[in-house]
Amino acid sequence: MACSFKTMITLFVAVLFCFVGVITAQSSDLCPPEKLTFSEWEDWQQITRKPVKSAAHGNDWVRIFVNKLARNIYLKAGSLYPECAAIVKPIYAGPEGLHVKKLTIMVKMAAGFDENNGNWWYASSDPSGTRVVPKVRRSECIACHEQAVDTDYLFSEDVLEALKE
Numbered sequence: 001m002a003c004s005f006k007t008m009i010t011l012f013v014a015v016l017f018c019f020v021g022v023i024t025a026q027s028s029d030l031c032p033p034e035k036l037t038f039s040e041w042e043d044w045q046q047i048t049r050k051p052v053k054s055a056a057h058g059n060d061w062v063r064i065f066v067n068k069l070a071r072n073i074y075l076k077a078g079s080l081y082p083e084c085a086a087i088v089k090p091i092y093a094g095p096e097g098l099h100v101k102k103l104t105i106m107v108k109m110a111a112g113f114d115e116n117n118g119n120w121w122y123a124s125s126d127p128s129g130t131r132v133v134p135k136v137r138r139s140e141c142i143a144c145h146e147q148a149v150d151t152d153y154l155f156s157e158d159v160l161e162a163l164k165e
């Protein structure tokens, strides 16, 4: 009897650990894509002093804004951004950067999201940052952004270089 009681306790503890494991795994998903909005993007750190011309994104004029988690790494053209690091790139109608046409967005997801491509989530949005449309075919974005694999798929090095001009 004593032995089976011990077995039961062991089983109970094992099941408990399993539950704790599942719960922590879920809560590590800190920024679920379906809930992401970017209404505060204009308060984020702006990397660009002035709009820069983007040959890659339709020859439009762009600025780059980063949230707190992305700021220091981007400014150093570093690598391996933490989960929920986000970059918003507004695209403007002209070189003065007055009228925002739309936003392009990248957010770092948890490990396992897209392990072969740096776990980045790609999206676009209206200028307010609230009507967010995830890129279903993000392979198009990745096909080009993978050139910047050394800086974790972001073109931080090129952008910082362009600002010196």
Ligand code: HEC
Pocket (backbone or CB within 6 Å): 053, 054, 055, 056, 057, 062, 064, 087, 088, 089, 104, 105, 106, 122, 123, 124, 135, 138, 140, 141, 142, 143, 144, 145, 153, 154, 155, 156, 158, 159
């Ligand atoms: C042909 C190459 C190319 C494609 C395709 C491309 N990008 Fe980019 N992207 C760039 C370059 C180069 C930059 C650096 C800034 C610039 O020149 O616009 C950039 C910058 C960005 C940035 C700012 C972060 C950074 O890397 O500095 C975001 C966000 C972004 N792209 C999102 C997207 C999304 C979303 C897609 C897919 C719809 C996409 N890009 C497709 C080349 C590309």
